[in-house]
Amino acid sequence: MKASGDNPISYESFLQQIANRGRTMLLPALLEAQARYGHISPEVAGAIGAALCVPLADITGVIEFYGMLYDRPTAETIIRVCTSPTCSSQGAQTLLKELDQSLVVTPGHATPDGKHYLEKTECLGLCDQAPTALVDLAAVGRANSARILNPPGDFHTAIYADTPVITRRCGKVEPTSLANFLAHEGFAGFHNALKLGAEEICSRVKDSGLLGRGGAAFSTDIKWEGAASASGKPKYIVCNADESEPGTFKDRVLLENDPFAILEGMLIAGFAIGAEKGFIYIRGEYPRVQQIFQQVIDAAYENGYLGEDIQGAEFNFDVELRSGGGAYICGEETALFESIEGKRGYPRLKPPFPTTHGLYQKPTVINNVETFANVGVIMRIGVEAYRAYGSPGSSGPWLFCLSGDVENPGLYEITQPITLRELIYERGGGVRDNADLQAVLLGGAAGKFVSPANLDVRLTQEDTRAAGLGLGSGAVVVLSEHADLRQTFADLGHFFAHESCGKCYPCQLGSQRQSEILDRVANHEALPGDLERLQDVGWTMTDASLCGLGQTAASAVLSAIELWPDIFQGGAL
Amino acid sequence: MPKLTINGSEIQVPEGRSVLEACREHDIPVPTLCYHPALEPYGACRLCMVEASSPPRPPRLVASCVHPCEEGAVIETDSEAVRKSRRTTIELLLAGAHNDPMLLALAEEYGVKEIRFTLPEEDLCVLCGLCVRACREIVGVGAISLINRGMARKVSTPFQIASSTCIACGTCVLICPTDAIKLKDITHFHSVHGSDSEFERVYCQICDDVDLSPVVIQDVDVLIGTTIEKEVDRD
Ligand SMILES: Cc1cc2nc3c(=O)[nH]c(=O)nc-3n(C[C@H](O)[C@H](O)[C@H](O)COP(=O)(O)O)c2cc1C
Ligand code: SF4
Ligand code: SF4
Ligand code: FES
Numbered sequence: 151m152k153a154s155g156d157n158p159i160s161y162e163s164f165l166q167q168i169a170n171r172g173r174t175m176l177l178p179a180l181l182e183a184q185a186r187y188g189h190i191s192p193e194v195a196g197a198i199g200a201a202l203c204v205p206l207a208d209i210t211g212v213i214e215f216y217g218m219l220y221d222r223p224t225a226e227t228i229i230r231v232c233t234s235p236t237c238s239s240q241g242a243q244t245l246l247k248e249l250d251q252s253l254v255v256t257p258g259h260a261t262p263d264g265k266h267y268l269e270k271t272e273c274l275g276l277c278d279q280a281p282t283a284l285v286d287l288a289a290v291g292r293a294n295s296a297r298i299l300n301p302p303g304d305f306h307t308a309i310y311a312d313t314p315v316i317t318r319r320c321g322k323v324e325p326t327s328l329a330n331f332l333a334h335e336g337f338a339g340f341h342n343a344l345k346l347g348a349e350e351i352c353s354r355v356k357d358s359g360l361l362g363r364g365g366a367a368f369s370t371d372i373k374w375e376g377a378a379s380a381s382g383k384p385k386y387i388v389c390n391a392d393e394s395e396p397g398t399f400k401d402r403v404l405l406e407n408d409p410f411a412i413l414e415g416m417l418i419a420g421f422a423i424g425a426e427k428g429f430i431y432i433r434g435e436y437p438r439v440q441q442i443f444q445q446v447i448d449a450a451y452e453n454g455y456l457g458e459d460i461q462g463a464e465f466n467f468d469v470e471l472r473s474g475g476g477a478y479i480c481g482e483e484t485a486l487f488e489s490i491e492g493k494r495g496y497p498r499l500k501p502p503f504p505t506t507h508g509l510y511q512k513p514t515v516i517n518n519v520e521t522f523a524n525v526g527v528i529m530r531i532g533v534e535a536y537r538a539y540g541s542p543g544s545s546g547p548w549l550f551c552l553s554g555d556v557e558n559p560g561l562y563e564i565t566q567p568i569t570l571r572e573l574i575y576e577r578g579g580g581v582r583d584n585a586d587l588q589a590v591l592l593g594g595a596a597g598k599f600v601s602p603a604n605l606d607v608r609l610t611q612e613d614t615r616a617a618g619l620g621l622g623s624g625a626v627v628v629l630s631e632h633a634d635l636r637q638t639f640a641d642l643g644h645f646f647a648h649e650s651c652g653k654c655y656p657c658q659l660g661s662q663r664q665s666e667i668l669d670r671v672a673n674h675e676a677l678p679g680d681l682e683r684l685q686d687v688g689w690t691m692t693d694a695s696l697c698g699l700g701q702t703a704a705s706a707v708l709s710a711i712e713l714w715p716d717i718f719q720g721g722a723l
Numbered sequence: 724m725p726k727l728t729i730n731g732s733e734i735q736v737p738e739g740r741s742v743l744e745a746c747r748e749h750d751i752p753v754p755t756l757c758y759h760p761a762l763e764p765y766g767a768c769r770l771c772m773v774e775a776s777s778p779p780r781p782p783r784l785v786a787s788c789v790h791p792c793e794e795g796a797v798i799e800t801d802s803e804a805v806r807k808s809r810r811t812t813i814e815l816l817l818a819g820a821h822n823d824p825m826l827l828a829l830a831e832e833y834g835v836k837e838i839r840f841t842l843p844e845e846d847l848c849v850l851c852g853l854c855v856r857a858c859r860e861i862v863g864v865g866a867i868s869l870i871n872r873g874m875a876r877k878v879s880t881p882f883q884i885a886s887s888t889c890i891a892c893g894t895c896v897l898i899c900p901t902d903a904i905k906l907k908d909i910t911h912f913h914s915v916h917g918s919d920s921e922f923e924r925v926y927c928q929i930c931d932d933v934d935l936s937p938v939v940i941q942d943v944d945v946l947i948g949t950t951i952e953k954e955v956d957r958d
Contacts, residue, residue: 205888211868477872494869499766499789652850652872654767656808659815663840683839690811693784693804694769 161186161194165201173204174510176212176492180219181434181473189220204492215494215651216475217271218434225260225267229298230284230435234273234396235591236553238641239633240280245293246270252295272478272645273396273595274435277553277627278307278560287437307403308560310577315539315547316523317563320407326445328453331410337455339529343418344463346529351422352378355525357533359545363400364390364481364518365596365623366698367544367611370525373515376505378423380513387420387428388490388509388516392474392481394433395594396645397625400549401519403561405432405439408523409446413469415522417455418529419515420467428467429509431486433474444471478649482697483508483516485651496653497697520549520624539565543612548624550609554591555582555630564609571605574628585630589713591638593622595645596702598709636672636717639710643668646703657700660691664704671718678720681711725794730801742787742798743771753800754809754829756816756900757851758788762860765789768851770829772808774799784808809833819846823901847903848878854895854904862894878904 159167164182168175179198183190190198195209213219231249233242246257255261255268276282279291288301309317323330331337343351356371377385389412393401405412416428432440447469450456458466472490474480480489484498487509508514517525524546528536540546550562550573557579564573570590574580581587590600598619600607607617614621629638643665652658664687670676688704695701711718726735729742729751736745741764746753756768766789775790776782776797784804799805810833817826818840826849829835852869855878859865866889867878896904 205865207865207868207888211870214870215872479872499764499786501791648872650872652869653852654769655812655815655849656769658850659819660811663815663818666840679839686811687815690808690815694772694808694812696766696769696786 162197165197169201171202173202173492174490176202176204176209177216177475177489178472180209180213180216181475184219188226189223191221195221202492208493211494212492216434216477218476226265227286228267228269230269230271230274231257231293232272232274232276232280232282232284233270233641234277234645235595235638235641236273236277236397236627237280237282239554239627239629239638242281243637245281245283245295248295249298253299271435271476272649273394273398275393275399275402275433276305277397277399277551277625279305280553280559284435289438307399307406308558309403309407309563310558310560311563311565312577313539313547313565314563315527315565316404316520316549317407317561319411320403323408325407325409325442326449328410328446328449328455331408335530336410337414339526340414340417340421340455341461343421343529344461344465348378348422348424351418351529354528354533355422358524358528358536359542360521360524360528361544361611362518363520363524363549363624365395365594367621370517370521373505373517374419374423376503377425377508377513377515380506382506382511382513384427384512385423385425386509386512386514387416387423387425388483388486388514389416389428389430389519389522390481390483390486390516391430391432391436391439391519392478392486393436393519393623394478394481395596395623395625396642397551397553397591397594397627398623399551399553400561400624402436402439404519404523404549405436405443409439409443410450411526412443412519412522413446413450413455415517415525416469417460417467418525419517419522421463421465423513423515425515426466426468428469429472429490430469431472431474431480431490433481434476435474440471440473447471477651478645479651479697479699482699485697486516487514494651496651497699499696541567541608541610541612544610544621548609548621550624550626552578552626552628554626554628555585555633556580556628557582567608567610567613569606569608570600570626573609573626574605578628581628581630583630585632587628588631588633589629589635591625591627591629591706593620594625594627595642596698596705597622597625598705599713601713634672635710635714636674639668639707639717640665640672642706646699650699650703651697654694654696654700656691657695657697657703660687660695661700661703663687664691664707668707676718676720680720681715681718684708684711684718725792725796727792727794727796727798729798736792740792742773742775742785742790742792742796745792746773746787746800751800753787754832755788756849757853759853759857759898762853762856765852765856768849769812770809772805774802774805806833810835814838815840816849818842820849820901820903821845823847823849825900847901848899849901849903850877851900853898853900854878857894857898862890862892864888864890866890867895 183194199206199209253261257268257270260267274282281293283290283293285301289305290297290301291305309320311317319334352374360370361367477495479485480495482497485495489495504514537545547565553559587602592600646661647665650657650661667680688708691700691704724735754770756770757765766786771787772784773787774782775785813829814835817838819842
């Protein structure tokens with residue numbers, strides 16, 4: 151929480167400044183009020199509504215939608231303890247007990263002195279140092295009550311690469327220094343792109359075989375060409391930095407270490423499709439990343455890399471940073487647009503697709519952070535050199551986030567495809583303390599479990615697909631023989647029940663019932679028929695849900711039922 | 724005018740029709756809950772799922788209320804996959820509102836024999852959003868909204884206190900498919916609109932002219948008196 155003394159202008163003046171932009175400024179206004187006052191009172195909401203012309207009922211709906219907004223006071227400091235699968239398996243439950251003893255506080259309550267408010271939260275994207283917590287704006291790894299009371303402020307994720315391509319500047323440059331960036335071939339790809347022209351850029355992106363890195367592995371060129379040829383104006387570029395898939399932290403590491411590279415990718419995309427404005431939507435739980443990126447935007451404006459006639463070319467481009475408010479669903483592209491537009495983050499019905507009807511119903515290209523990082527590389531080194539990395543079906547370097555019971559958790563850049571076994575045992579140093587492996591959760595909460603018998607699958611799109619798996623967002627959560635799988639299932643259940651936006655029935659109702667059953671499984675209280683219940687609910691969510699969240703909410707559980715049916719059978723084990 | 728096949732019969736429909744509209748025009752039954760012809764499609768209840776195949780892609784379930792009629796599409800409205808998906812959705816809904824006549828009728832039709840899920844408490848509101856959407860789209864007021872996410876979602880007035888913008892028109896009551904908003908509550912000035920609110924005479928926000936007052940509600944009372952009796956019986 152910011153002290154109000156930090157603010158150069160009053161909240162009223164702030165509202166006046168943004169008033170002419172209307173509803174799209176709703177979430178920024180609410181986040182600012184939350185930061186200044188610790189909560190959003192009906193009076194403040196009324197003032198926001200009057201300034202931005204939004205009905206009060208809608209403002210309430212929006213406040214209640216986001217986990218990081220409160221309509222009543224909490225405490226001076228908010229402690230958010232991650233209870234997603236990685237952190238939960240690495241001691242988050244013990245940590246909560248410890249906090250109960252040392253601070254006399256349970257989740258959802260404030261300490262007796264009213265100074266700290268404790269909350270359980272979903273994945274904070276800090277998984278490599280589990281268990282983790284966010285204490286106001288400070289990321290705390292290897293969290294215990296001492297570190298939570300005095301956040302050390304030194305969070306640093308290890309990066310490993312066979313050949314550093316995407317990560318090659320990470321750790322070598324001062325992240326916010328444009329001079330440093332330029333000295334390390336920064337913007338070389340962008341300058342090449344300016345020379346190539348829009349059409350040639352798109353055709354090279356196509357030849358590169360670039361697949362989106364946000365989880366769905368969709369061909370980037372199809373989106374770009376669709377938006378480039380769409381007739382609506384203006385067009386938008388959106389960088390999806392809402393990274394919230396449990397077990398995933400790659401986008402954070404890239405943005406913390408080499409943020410200019412992401413801006414470069416956005417510039418290239420903007421130039422290629424004829425957009426004049428870009429948004430980067432960074433999750434609210436990444437305040438440090440937001441600070442860094444704002445500095446990067448400012449430096450780019452000062453040095454002719456944003457604004458008008460960029461680098462002497464006939465190209466104008468603005469970038470605006472938006473913060474999320476604590477909602478996994480806002481990573482879904484259309485929910486993200488709704489969020490920027492100042493609405494509840496409900497996914498839209500598709501068609502129409504973002505390429506023609508995206509942000510503000512205008513043609514929009516939305517890509518993941520890592521995807522933009524790849525774009526810069528392709529423009530700099532060329533298609534052939536790029537395709538020398540990766541495999542035919544998944545070209546280029548791929549990032550993996552290794553966490554859990556593994557010797558060396560961290561970010562792994564892989565340019566020459568390896569198997570899951572090699573990633574864990576050769577690169578990652580093996581299961582911690584030489585324990586036996588029990589399972590791997592591949593692709594995050596929306597992914598699937600892999601048993602020790604299937605570790606020889608190569609980590610490419612084509613190989614994982616053939617094995618009935620998927621790389622998803624690149625999350626690899628290692629669970630040793632000591633992990634309580636049942637607890638992991640329950641964590642997954644809570645995650646989806648908590649993050650479902652609630653718009654459509656299969657997911658809204660199904661994720662709740664799924665979570666209840668998984669709680670029973672965790673407590674060894676499964677009822678006869680629970681396995682069938684999970685399957686019926688799971689299949690219906692998968693087939694009938696409106697968006698990707700519901701469609702994948704049962705993926706991990708259904709894979710677990712196939713691997714370990716006995717666990718889910720009522721009365722057994 | 725796209726031509727498509729629904730349940731084996733080829734039909735032709737005007738441009739811009741959804742599959743559901745095409746079905747309704749041709750008397751092909753498809754259950755819906757969140758759909759209302761006067762409102763923008765919402766695609767949320769997923770009861771209207773039908774199976775669509777556009778070879779060579781394998782068939783998949785789509786929400787007919789929002790799915791456009793595509794040239795050459797092959798639609799099945801009553802296949803086993805469709806029935807199975809509807810059956811589970813109905814079962815999930817009944818777990819929360821197990822006495823609702825409309826849901827019970829659907830359960831009968833789709834062979835839901837047993838509700839295998841239990842909820843801590845009965846909640847008639849099935850969160851279809853019709854009331855909220857009607858208030859915004861038809862009445863033009865936006866006095867109520869859906870709050871929270873997932874598990875805790877519900878319909879509410881701002882900050883869960885009396886709504887100052889509600890004009891007491893009763894539209895939300897009339898449109899609610901499960902009678903979760905009670906007319907009686909509105910006439911007694913509480914319910915979703917917050918407790919103890921008093922409806923002063925207010926000007927209609929659409930025409931700025933007619934003033935609406937609790938009297939309007941009495942008229943509605945008379946109009947659909949049966950609903951009130953039903954309500955009283957149930958309590
Ligand atoms: C529930 C849900 C959450 C998502 N979260 C993210 C996210 O945090 N970051 C992201 O890049 N994509 C996320 N996606 C995928 C986006 O919808 C979209 O496909 C992606 O941003 C496109 O970028 P890409 O083509 O570069 O991968 C999510 C999708 C769903 C269904
Ligand atoms: S699938 Fe889940 S998250 Fe997606 S629209 Fe439906 S309720 Fe919302
Ligand atoms: S109160 Fe009625 S109309 Fe409103 S969301 Fe609930 S069930 Fe739907
Ligand atoms: S009628 Fe509700 S989803 Fe189609």
